[in-house]
Amino acid sequence: MRRAESVRTHILKLDQATWGLPDARRAAAQVLVHPELVKALMRALSGRDPVLRHHAADTARRVTERRPELLTSYAERLLGLFSEIGPREAGENWRTRAHLGLVIARVAQSRAQCLRAAGLLMPLYYDSSNVVRCTAVEGLGVLAWREPSLRAEVQPLIEEALATGTIAMQCRARDALRRWSLGNTRTAR
Numbered sequence: 244m245r246r247a248e249s250v251r252t253h254i255l256k257l258d259q260a261t262w263g264l265p266d267a268r269r270a271a272a273q274v275l276v277h278p279e280l281v282k283a284l285m286r287a288l289s290g291r292d293p294v295l296r297h298h299a300a301d302t303a304r305r306v307t308e309r310r311p312e313l314l315t316s317y318a319e320r321l322l323g324l325f326s327e328i329g330p331r332e333a334g335e336n337w338r339t340r341a342h343l344g345l346v347i348a349r350v351a352q353s354r355a356q357c358l359r360a361a362g363l364l365m366p367l368y369y370d371s372s373n374v375v376r377c378t379a380v381e382g383l384g385v386l387a388w389r390e391p392s393l394r395a396e397v398q399p400l401i402e403e404a405l406a407t408g409t410i411a412m413q414c415r416a417r418d419a420l421r422r423w424s425l426g427n428t429r430t431a432r
Contacts (some may be wrong), residue, residue: 257287257298271305300342307349318350341378348382357390377411380404384419
């Protein structure tokens, strides 16, 4: 890692030994105030260190909750990173997969990107982790809102989550149905 990028990663404090929601929110707030830090965030996401990737994915998730446009120019790269998470890393660090799943749903812009993101999220609906399944429901709901051609494929999963899912899955399914009732928009968050 180049010195300047190392300094930026250090500023974001992605290399902390312990990590939690307050840390992700703090790092995201820094990126929101200093968008030039997106490059350091993307470098951490692309790196080989699974802990750093997890922290960067968590931060990217929080950034896209407020300003997904900061990462939309990286949509293809993020889709590639998400598709490359190997089974070993996914099993050991399912949080990275869950965070990146929401990021790709929020930054996918073109129809092709939305379809690819949906294809990557669909298998997560059947994951053993409730958090990962919730990611799938939320992400697929956003994608089907942005790209209505996905609804026929996504709606049965949303309805199943509403009928038989955990409380968290039901909440996300209700949110998806609410969004759909409001109509389509390309700027969903």
